[in-house]
Amino acid sequence: xxxxxxxxxxxxxxxxxxxxxxxxxxxxxxxxxxxxxxxxxxxxxxxxxxxxxxxxxxxxxxxxxxxxxxxxxxxxxxxxxxxxxxxxxxxxxxxxxxxxxxxxxxxxxxxxxxxxxxxxxxxxxxxxxxxxxxxxxxxxxxxxxxxxxxxxxxxxxxx
Numbered sequence: 001x002x003x004x005x006x007x008x009x010x011x012x013x014x015x016x017x018x019x020x021x022x023x024x025x026x027x028x029x030x031x032x033x034x035x036x037x038x039x040x041x042x043x044x045x046x047x048x049x050x051x052x053x054x055x056x057x058x059x060x061x062x063x064x065x066x067x068x069x070x071x072x073x074x075x076x077x078x079x080x081x082x083x084x085x086x087x088x089x090x091x092x093x094x095x096x097x098x099x100x101x102x103x104x105x106x107x108x109x110x111x112x113x114x115x116x117x118x119x120x121x122x123x124x125x126x127x128x129x130x131x132x133x134x135x136x137x138x139x140x141x142x143x144x145x146x147x148x149x150x151x152x153x154x155x156x157x158x159x
Contacts, residue, residue, distance in 0.1 A: 034114055039065040041136050042058040042061065043084065052088050053088065063082050066103075077107075098132065115136065116158055120156065121153055123153075
């Protein structure tokens with residue numbers, strides 16, 4: 001009887017410890033995704049403004065944030081951020097947005113960020129194949145076309 005009680009106590013304590021550990025890991029993920037999103041939004045907003053120079057500068061900062069969150073975000077997203085940072089051509093930068101967004105979107109789905117994230121879609125982007133991006137605002141501001149088609153798109157999902 002004494003052994004059974006000790007065993008039950010040991011299992012209870014280990015279960016509580018495990019539950020606390022799991023919660024700790026999730027908070028680390030949340031802390032890791034928020035800086036990535038902040039940097040991503042700066043790149044996205046520079047693309048909306050059709051400002052290739054600012055886009056490149058912000059993509060370099062995003063690349064650094066992605067490296068810190070390396071286990072959360074795909075290597076393809078990091079490559080896309082690096083490509084955007086190295087380019088001075090807005091169309092070349094925009095061509096990488098889909099790959100970048102896919103990697104950050106997957107991480108956001110797992111991490112549950114501290115603020116709402118809007119997953120937007122424009123059917124005319126990428127030669128009418130469509131393109132996604134993430135936004136901190138519900139209002140559409142299209143990074144694929146900037147001023148030419150600023151409001152083209154719709155919110156597909158709120159994360």
